[in-house]
Amino acid sequence: MTKCTDRVVLDLWHPLQAIAEMPAGRVHETVLLEERLGFARDEAGNAAVWRARPDLRADDAVDIAAVNDRLPAKVAYGYVWSSLGNPPADIFPIPEFAEPDRRRLNAATMGVNVSAPRAIENFLDMGHFPYVHTDILGAEPHTEVKEYDVEVSADRDEILATRCRFFQPMASTVSTGGADVEYVYRVPHPFCSVLYKSSPADEKRMDVIAIFIQPVDQEHIRAHMMLCVLDFDNEDKIIKRFQQTIFGQDKPILENQFPKRLPLDPRAETPIRADKSAIAYRRWLSQKGLTYGVIPAAA
Amino acid sequence: MITLYDYELSGNCYKLRLLMSMLGVKYKAVPVDFYPGREHKSEWFLAINPLGQLPVIEDDGLILRDAQAILVYLAARYDPSKKWYPVDDPKMLGEIGQWLAFADGITSTSSAARLHDGLFYDFDVDAARAGAHRLFRILDEHLWFGEQEGREWICSAPHPTVADIACFPYIMLSEEGGIPRQDYSAIRRWCDRVKRIDGFVVMSGVFPASPARAA
Numbered sequence: 001m002t003k004c005t006d007r008v009v010l011d012l013w014h015p016l017q018a019i020a021e022m023p024a025g026r027v028h029e030t031v032l033l034e035e036r037l038g039f040a041r042d043e044a045g046n047a048a049v050w051r052a053r054p055d056l057r058a059d060d061a062v063d064i065a066a067v068n069d070r071l072p073a074k075v076a077y078g079y080v081w082s083s084l085g086n087p088p089a090d091i092f093p094i095p096e097f098a099e100p101d102r103r104r105l106n107a108a109t110m111g112v113n114v115s116a117p118r119a120i121e122n123f124l125d126m127g128h129f130p131y132v133h134t135d136i137l138g139a140e141p142h143t144e145v146k147e148y149d150v151e152v153s154a155d156r157d158e159i160l161a162t163r164c165r166f167f168q169p170m171a172s173t174v175s176t177g178g179a180d181v182e183y184v185y186r187v188p189h190p191f192c193s194v195l196y197k198s199s200p201a202d203e204k205r206m207d208v209i210a211i212f213i214q215p216v217d218q219e220h221i222r223a224h225m226m227l228c229v230l231d232f233d234n235e236d237k238i239i240k241r242f243q244q245t246i247f248g249q250d251k252p253i254l255e256n257q258f259p260k261r262l263p264l265d266p267r268a269e270t271p272i273r274a275d276k277s278a279i280a281y282r283r284w285l286s287q288k289g290l291t292y293g294v295i296p297a298a299a
Numbered sequence: 300m301i302t303l304y305d306y307e308l309s310g311n312c313y314k315l316r317l318l319m320s321m322l323g324v325k326y327k328a329v330p331v332d333f334y335p336g337r338e339h340k341s342e343w344f345l346a347i348n349p350l351g352q353l354p355v356i357e358d359d360g361l362i363l364r365d366a367q368a369i370l371v372y373l374a375a376r377y378d379p380s381k382k383w384y385p386v387d388d389p390k391m392l393g394e395i396g397q398w399l400a401f402a403d404g405i406t407s408t409s410s411a412a413r414l415h416d417g418l419f420y421d422f423d424v425d426a427a428r429a430g431a432h433r434l435f436r437i438l439d440e441h442l443w444f445g446e447q448e449g450r451e452w453i454c455s456a457p458h459p460t461v462a463d464i465a466c467f468p469y470i471m472l473s474e475e476g477g478i479p480r481q482d483y484s485a486i487r488r489w490c491d492r493v494k495r496i497d498g499f500v501v502m503s504g505v506f507p508a509s510p511a512r513a514a
Binding site: 018021106108109110111112113222236237238240241244245246247248249251252255256 | 335416504
């Protein structure tokens with residue numbers, strides 16, 4: 001496979017690793033857009049990222065201040081981010097992340113044999129809840145995806161799906177029974193999505209669950225699952241387990257998608273009404289001229 | 300009550316949840332943050348299992364590790380029908396022992412490939428996949444010839460045994476390690492039979508069988 005030449009994707013910030021899972025002062029390695037990268041953080045929480053080089057191997061001790069020829073690096077939402085191009089000054093905002101009473105965790109980073117846009121599209125889909133996440137995020141006969149709204153916010157350049165409602169038997173670790181749950185989806189980045197859902201712990205606020213996709217190549221990803229939730233009782237590992245159980249159910253569905261890249265031609269796959277957000281997402285990617293991990297529409 | 304030290308995405312933990320569900324045995328699960336927390340290498344867990352591996356059970360003062368060993372224990376102790384582990388049938392115990400060892404081979408190949416792809420373990424994934432295909436071919440032939448003789452399960456009993464439960468999870472999860480099963484039709488039919496055993500439960504990545512067709 002050729003390395004990425006997609007300007008849109010090269011200029012994005014991409015997540016690499018959860019800070020909490022990186023011992024300070026040690027070299028870590030990963031692959032982003034088919035390029036092997038080295039990265040590290042210091043005790044103060046600053047990060048450095050560079051193209052992998054033989055003098056800095058995984059697990060080597062490193063003083064990041066002494067590393068030259070670096071790539072852009074940022075720490076946001078508990079992860080190290082980098083870019084192979086010229087990224088914008090800021091990563092999209094998630095204001096809730098700053099609220100002090102929230103639990104902020106990386107539920108897991110998992111490798112999935114699928115393209116980044118397919119993973120985002122699955123994250124936006126409510127129709128599969130009763131069949132794939134049976135008795136957790138959905139249950140028969142409550143299979144209807146009720147009418148919801150989708151808009152592309154021009155000033156923020158992001159997709160927003162609102163008024164999404166779904167009956168969920170066990171919406172979170174705090175749930176005590178089934179409830180109609182309200183969802184808001186944001187897609188503020190081609191390969192990242194942020195979900196807000198009613199919190200069983202506080203009816204005035206919403207849990208935030210984000211999926212940050214690191215494209216390893218066009219058909220392989222690392223999915224980073226960020227949780228920023230209201231849960232005053234459960235241990236971290238219980239909260240992580242809940243999300244991993246759900247993601248583990250999605251995994252075989254994602255890996256059996258064919259073709260693995262997301263077709264952007266509106267005639268390539270037949271959508272139904274419930275796919276409104278997916279249609280907006282595909283159109284948005286098309287309008288950006290994004291080509292990596294997709295099958296572009298014929299000109 | 301039995302305590303199971305458990306990780307949801309572990310096929311070896313799943314095989315114990317599966318057998319206990321089929322036997323109707325109640326248990327308490329203690330979640331272990333295997334990934335990303337590596338809690339199975341923590342001090343408190345190493346005190347329970349110095350090998351630092353899941354699963355482990357505690358029952359009535361007994362601490363037992365190793366999925367296959369635990370299957371043997373659970374069936375011998377909690378299955379009054381003595382079908383899952385026929386303690387009075389030496390030939391059957393020999394067969395079961397043979398296939399429990401085979402299940403360990405499935406773990407070290409198919410499960411290793413899945414850990415490589417999904418959780419970034421530094422394994423030789425090509426060797427793991429090749430090893431899994433070799434074992435799947437052997438099991439597929441064994442099951443295919445069994446079907447010709449009217450045998451539906453791995454061992455030569457007219458009912459499933461712990462050998463079926465031991466082999467099932469990492470076969471079902473093989474695609475997560477890049478090991479497709481389309482060439483193994485007898486394995487696929489056997490998987491559907493396992494899914495139709497009373498008390499069958501799923502785990503993340505394993506879906507239930509479609510409703511059985513009328514015969």
